[in-house]
Amino acid sequence: MRQITLKDIAKALDLSPSTVSRAMRNHPAISVTTRKKVQKYAAEHKYKPNPLAMQLRTNRNNTIGVIVPEIVHYFFSTALAGIQDEAEKSNYNLLFCHSNEDYEREVRSVTTLLDARVCGILASQSKTTREFNHFQEIIDNNVHLVFFDRICTGINTDKVVVDDYAGAYKAVEHLIETGCKKIAYLGATSLLPIANNRRMGYEDALRKHKLPMDPKLNIVCDTVELAREIIPEMLAQSPPPDAIFCINDEVAAYCTQFATSMGFNIPDDLSVCGFTNSYLTEVTYPKLTSVDQHGYKMGQTAARLLINRIEGKETKRGVVSRLIKTELVVKGSTR
Amino acid sequence: MRQITLKDIAKALDLSPSTVSRAMRNHPAISVTTRKKVQKYAAEHKYKPNPLAMQLRTNRNNTIGVIVPEIVHYFFSTALAGIQDEAEKSNYNLLFCHSNEDYEREVRSVTTLLDARVCGILASQSKTTREFNHFQEIIDNNVHLVFFDRICTGINTDKVVVDDYAGAYKAVEHLIETGCKKIAYLGATSLLPIANNRRMGYEDALRKHKLPMDPKLNIVCDTVELAREIIPEMLAQSPPPDAIFCINDEVAAYCTQFATSMGFNIPDDLSVCGFTNSYLTEVTYPKLTSVDQHGYKMGQTAARLLINRIEGKETKRGVVSRLIKTELVVKGSTR
DNA sequence: GTGAAAGCGCTAACAT
DNA sequence: ATGTTAGCGCTTTCAC
Numbered sequence: 001m002r003q004i005t006l007k008d009i010a011k012a013l014d015l016s017p018s019t020v021s022r023a024m025r026n027h028p029a030i031s032v033t034t035r036k037k038v039q040k041y042a043a044e045h046k047y048k049p050n051p052l053a054m055q056l057r058t059n060r061n062n063t064i065g066v067i068v069p070e071i072v073h074y075f076f077s078t079a080l081a082g083i084q085d086e087a088e089k090s091n092y093n094l095l096f097c098h099s100n101e102d103y104e105r106e107v108r109s110v111t112t113l114l115d116a117r118v119c120g121i122l123a124s125q126s127k128t129t130r131e132f133n134h135f136q137e138i139i140d141n142n143v144h145l146v147f148f149d150r151i152c153t154g155i156n157t158d159k160v161v162v163d164d165y166a167g168a169y170k171a172v173e174h175l176i177e178t179g180c181k182k183i184a185y186l187g188a189t190s191l192l193p194i195a196n197n198r199r200m201g202y203e204d205a206l207r208k209h210k211l212p213m214d215p216k217l218n219i220v221c222d223t224v225e226l227a228r229e230i231i232p233e234m235l236a237q238s239p240p241p242d243a244i245f246c247i248n249d250e251v252a253a254y255c256t257q258f259a260t261s262m263g264f265n266i267p268d269d270l271s272v273c274g275f276t277n278s279y280l281t282e283v284t285y286p287k288l289t290s291v292d293q294h295g296y297k298m299g300q301t302a303a304r305l306l307i308n309r310i311e312g313k314e315t316k317r318g319v320v321s322r323l324i325k326t327e328l329v330v331k332g333s334t335r
Numbered sequence: 336m337r338q339i340t341l342k343d344i345a346k347a348l349d350l351s352p353s354t355v356s357r358a359m360r361n362h363p364a365i366s367v368t369t370r371k372k373v374q375k376y377a378a379e380h381k382y383k384p385n386p387l388a389m390q391l392r393t394n395r396n397n398t399i400g401v402i403v404p405e406i407v408h409y410f411f412s413t414a415l416a417g418i419q420d421e422a423e424k425s426n427y428n429l430l431f432c433h434s435n436e437d438y439e440r441e442v443r444s445v446t447t448l449l450d451a452r453v454c455g456i457l458a459s460q461s462k463t464t465r466e467f468n469h470f471q472e473i474i475d476n477n478v479h480l481v482f483f484d485r486i487c488t489g490i491n492t493d494k495v496v497v498d499d500y501a502g503a504y505k506a507v508e509h510l511i512e513t514g515c516k517k518i519a520y521l522g523a524t525s526l527l528p529i530a531n532n533r534r535m536g537y538e539d540a541l542r543k544h545k546l547p548m549d550p551k552l553n554i555v556c557d558t559v560e561l562a563r564e565i566i567p568e569m570l571a572q573s574p575p576p577d578a579i580f581c582i583n584d585e586v587a588a589y590c591t592q593f594a595t596s597m598g599f600n601i602p603d604d605l606s607v608c609g610f611t612n613s614y615l616t617e618v619t620y621p622k623l624t625s626v627d628q629h630g631y632k633m634g635q636t637a638a639r640l641l642i643n644r645i646e647g648k649e650t651k652r653g654v655v656s657r658l659i660k661t662e663l664v665v666k667g668s669t670r
Numbered sequence: 671g672t673g674a675a676a677g678c679g680c681t682a683a684c685a686t
Numbered sequence: 687a688t689g690t691t692a693g694c695g696c697t698t699t700c701a702c
Contacts, residue, residue, distance in 0.1 A: 003476075005679055016689045021681060029687060048450055052396065053679035056387045056694050066431075071419075072412045072614075081406050084433045088443075093451055096401075096431040098419045108423075116386060116428055141338075224617055253618030260620045279407075282559055283588030285595045285620050340695055351673045356697060364671060388695035391678050 004045045013041060024049070055117075064306060065095045065113035067106060067123040069150060074249070074278030075295045076124065079148065082299025083122060090307050092119070099126045110134040113143075120144035120306045125152045127192065144309040148302035149293075150192055158309065160302040160322045164194045167291040167326030168201025171273050172245055174289075174328055176209045178335040180243035180271050183211065184234055186255075187247045188222035195222075198247055198275065222247050227254045235262060235270075242270060243334075249274035253284045256333055260285065271334040277327075286332030298324045339380045348376055359384070399641060400430040400448035402441060402458040404485065409584070409613030410630040411459065414483065417634025418457060425642050427454070434461045445469040448478075455479035455641045460487045462527065479644040483637035484628075485527055493644065495637040495657045499529045502626040502661030503536025506608050507580055509624075509663055511544045513670040515578035515606050518546070519569055521590075522582045523557035530557075533582055533610065557582050562589045570597060570605075577605060578669070584609035588619045591668055595620070606669040612662075621667030633659045 006024075010017045015034070023030045023038035024047075041047075055061040066083055068076045080096075087094050095118055097109035106126045113121055114137070121138055123145065132154040138145045139157060147159040175183050185202045188195035199218070206213055216237070221230045231254065234241065246252035252274030256266055264270045266286055274281060277292035301322050308314035341359075345352045350369070358365045358373035359382075376382075390396040401418055403411045415431075422429050430453055432444035441461045448456055449472065456473055458480065467489040473480045474492060482494040510518050520537045523530035534553070541548055551572070556565045566589065569576065581587035587609030591601055599605045601621055609616060612627035636657050643649035 006681095007679075017679085018681075018690080019688055021679095022688085025681095031687060034687080050391075050679050051451055052387055052391045052394075053694090054681080056385075056391050056679080056696090057681050059387075059694075061387065063430075071416050072409065074407065077407045077412045080431075081433055081435070084406075084431065088447075093447065094431045095398075096415075096419065096429045098416055100416070112423075112428065115383060224614070250614060250618065257618050257620040257622070279559070279585060280615065280618060283585060283592050283615060283619060285592040287592070341697095342695075352695085353674080353697075354672055356695095357672090360697095366671060369671080385695050388678090389697080391680090391695080392697050394678075 003050070004047045005050065006047075009038060009041055009045070009047060013037060059117075060119060061117055062091060063093045063095050063116065063118045064303070064310075065097060065109075065116070065118040065121045067097045067099055067109045067113070067121065069099050069101045069106075069124055069126040071098050074280070075149070075276050075293055078295030079124075079299035079302075082296040082301075083303040084299075086300045086303035086307070090311075092307060101126045101128060103128045103130070107134040110138060114138065114141055118143065119310045120146070122146050122148060122302050122306055123152075124148050124150040125192070126150075127189070130191070144306055146302050146306040146309070148298055150194060153193055156319055158305055158320045160298055160305060160324065161194070162293045162298060162324045163326055164197035165201040165204075167275065167293070167328070168198040168245070169205045170201075170326070170328045171275075171289075171291050172202050172205035173209070174330065175243040175245065175271055175273060175334060176205065176211065178271065180335070181211065182214075182217070182239065182241045183243040183245060184217040184219070184241040185245050185247075186219055186221035186227070186230070186251050189220055195247065202245060217241060221251060224250050224254050227251045227258075231255055231258050235259060235264070240264075240270070243273070244270065245273045247275055249276045249278045249280040249288060249290055252288055252290065252333075253280045256284045256286070256288065266333050267335045273334055277329050281329070281331060284333070289331045289334040290329055292327045292329050294324050294326070338385070339382045340385065341382075344373060344376055344380070344382060348372060394452075395454060396452055397426060398428045398430050398451065398453045399638070399645075400432060400444075400451070400453040400456045402432045402434055402444045402448070402456065404434050404436050404441075404459055404461040406433050409615070410484070410611050410628055413630030414459075414634035414637075417631040417636075418638040419634075421635045421638035421642070425646075427642060436461045436463060438463045438465070442469040445473060449473065449476055453478065454645045455481070457481050457483060457637050457641055458487075459483050459485040460527070461485075462524070465526070479641055481637050481641040481644070483633055485529060488528055491654055493640055493655045495633055495640060495659065496529070497628045497633060497659045498661055499532035500536040500539075502610065502628070502663070503533040503580070504540045505536075505661070505663045506610075506624075506626050507537050507540035508544070509665065510578040510580065510606055510608060510669060511540065511546065513606065515670070516546065517549075517552070517574065517576045518578040518580060519552040519554070519576040520580050520582075521554060521556035521562070521565070521586050524555055530582065537580060552576060556586060559585050559589050562586045562593075566590055566593050570594060570599070575599075575605070578608070579605065580608045582610055584611045584613045584615040584623060584625055587623055587625065587668070588615045591619045591621070591623065601668050602670045608669055612664050616664070616666060619668070624666045624669040625664055627662040627664050629659050629662070
């Protein structure tokens with residue numbers, strides 16, 4: 001049993017397809033009686049306009065594409081929830097792609113989305129991406145592009161970022177103000193601006209408070225796997241650091257776990273601070289102080305910006321950059 | 336600058352659109368010279384077939400819809416990754432919907448996906464769903480439906496589930512075999528079969544090993560919010576339980592954290608076991624014993640089953656049920 | 671081996 | 687207020 005079409009309704013009601021089309025969309029030129037009659041019949045027969053046909057006509061399909069580098073991740077899944085909510089509000093569907101931190105797959109995702117003729121794309125760059133032609137192609141195809149969080153510096157387009165610098169700065173300042181003197185930073189490769197910004201926030205806070213900088217305390221360590229090697233070495237220094245600021249909650253949580261098992265008392269011997277404020281922070285012992293990135297809000301903001309661009313409601317000509325404020329959430333793992 | 340179409344190529348090469356169409360798809364009736372010429376021109380001018388037009392013709396859009404109840408969740412985001420990978424292999428796009436554990440929104444998601452004319456739907460039911468008409472409508476519209484994990488018992492369709500019962504049974508048996516005698520269960524509302532099955536696994540393991548069942552030890556507590564109230568009461572019993580089996584890792588992780596803060600030694604005084612084996616298990620202190628649900632594999636399996644149905648490759652007539660094996664992963668939180 | 675024509679379901683410009 | 691016509695970009699008879 002095939003879906004009923006406009007034509008079927010027209011035939012049944014002895015009207016023309018265009019009248020039916022207009023009646024369905026409450027076109028003012030249609031008489032109330034006809035409109036009522038048509039809509040009643042349509043409802044009774046569960047008529048659904050075929051979006052494909054409409055899209056072919058209008059060359060618009062009310063779909064936006066999302067590319068996330070890693071979905072099994074508190075921040076990105078939270079952002080996706082925000083994107084989805086905002087898209088739903090404006091009746092956009094979400095085509096979901098997952099690059100899995102893989103450049104090749106990111107390129108393929110772009111192709112997929114362009115082939116599907118999405119109206120716009122929200123993207124967060126993978127860690128391994130060093131070429132940007134695929135992103136440039138989006139723009140060359142006149143498809144709107146908004147980067148969120150992991151922006152691509154090589155491409156000049158709208159973006160929504162978190163104030164990583166200020167978040168890191170505030171966190172490290174908090175550590176200093178609560179009496180920590182030897183503060184380590186476990187960061188990420190500086191390929192990503194977010195990583196650079198956080199490192200700079202850390203370094204500037206030390207500088208401001210006249211604490212020495214020690215390369216041995218400033219290390220790339222952004223996964224639990226790396227943490228298993230690096231944190232033991234770090235804590236084996238003598239004296240060991242009295243605070244560790246980590247680029248994400250996973251590393252920070254592992255850090256509290258390992259340090260505790262080594263007999264460190266957190267936060268008295270060692271303060272630990274994470275970044276993201278995921279639910280991990282609620283289940284470590286003690287609870288983890290962390291910098292909240294407001295992923296949901298970032299997703300919403302990015303989606304709203306993209307939709308406004310698509311619908312011509314964002315009037316600003318050049319690049320729009322929105323900044324989401326971070327917030328230091330102090331819990332039990334810092335003094 | 337508009338995308339180039341078949342017609343444009345036809346005009347440029349002085350051919351008919353149908354010839355171009357055939358040449359592009361390597362139709363045997365087309366001479367090699369023509370084919371070469373057409374494909375060369377197409378490549379040079381970056382011709383992309385308009386999927387909308389093709390879809391309108393064939394009434395198929397190579398898109399499958401996914402409805403997850405909660406995306407900020409290790410299991411579901413892992414499953415989504417599996418779904419996406421499998422869909423990509425067969426060139427299906429993924430339309431993503433998020434019910435957020437809300438019945439109304441689940442209904443709207445179904446409407447959205449049916450309106451978008453997806454070829455099939457993968458769904459995991461929300462906790463608040465008690466009516467199934469929206470799911471029945473999917474089937475009535477001849478759209479394939481596969482439930483995964485949170486299946487809907489009211490609907491007779493393909494499903495992929497985890498062997499919750501066996502997982503729970505094995506976990507509790509492990510607690511018993513390592514000497515625990517007073518084992519509590521923190522479960523979920525029995526609206527969901529997965530919750531029922533886990534509870535039955537727990538109860539049967541106790542029965543099998545002739546341990547008494549105590550309603551005070553068998554409580555609904557599936558969120559950290561509930562855990563904050565319930566776990567303190569539970570541990571205040573005298574004597575307190577010597578093991579807690581939790582329906583998810585969040586509750587289990589909170590449990591280790593709270594118990595530790597109360598001076599319990601885990602696992603000597605209290606064994607704690609979770610369910611899912613998310614990355615939470617790696618960052619608690621001690622690391623959490625948990626039942627691995629293999630979310631990625633479940634996602635893959637569900638997507639494959641759906642795609643096979645869509646493409647007529649799954650020949651079995653009636654309902655297909657696939658079972659994903661769980662696996663008890665013993666870490667530090669149990670003796 | 672290639673082309674002409676019809677049509678997928680819808681909308682919009684142009685009648686009337 | 688309603689109908690007629692054309693066309694979105696493609697595929698697929700049916701001719702030749």
